[in-house]
Amino acid sequence: MLYVIIGVLAAAVVALVLTRGRKEGGKNQQEAAETKPLPPEVPDEPTQQVEEASKARVALACIGGALQGMTFPISSRVVIGRDPKHCSIIYPKDAKGISGVHCAAEPTADGQIILIDLGSTYGTMAGGQQLTAGKGVTLHPGDAFTLGGSENVFEVRRL
Incomplete structure (x- = not known):
């Protein structure tokens, strides 16, 4: 025991x-x-380089047609048309003269845009001239372009 x-x-x-x-x-x-030790503190505000890169310097202002009154800041390439799967600026399905994938606009570092018709059926016009599909044209702030006739008009604007 x-x-x-x-x-x-x-x-x-x-x-x-x-x-x-x-x-x-x-x-x-x-x-x-x-x-x-704690990891270095993350700043509340992004660095100036990132901030500048993310800011759009130009915009497309729709001054005629189905999207009239709307302004679209452009910081990277955008595609305009009726197809919501492929376009950033989307027209209604029944918009006359607008192709599913109509044209593209790409900003430049100096505040202009390169406009390219993407083989649209009714064409894209800038400066009174019809664009050749796949060939870009440079537009400056104040320049306008039309899609599929004279009704759908955009103006390039500086922000």
Whole structure:
């Protein structure tokens, strides 16, 4: 019986030592985690380079047709047409003279746009001239272009 009591006491002491060691180890791990250096602070505002790159310098203002009164800031290439899967500036499905994928406008670094007809059925005109499909023309702020006749008119504007 004495051996049983000694065995139980010995087991209790071993359990106590192991439990206490784990707690202290846990504290040490927690303290170590708390003393790790923090990563550098992320600034609240983006750097000027990123900010400038994300700002559009030009816009397309629709001054006639189904989208009249709407202005579209252009910071990267946009496609204009009726197909919502391929176009950024989308005309209604029943818009006359507008192809599913009509034309594209791409801004330049100096605040102009390159306008390209993408093989539209009714054409794209700029400066009184019909554009050749696939060939770009440079437009400056104040220049206008039409899609599919004289009704759908956009003007290039500087922001």
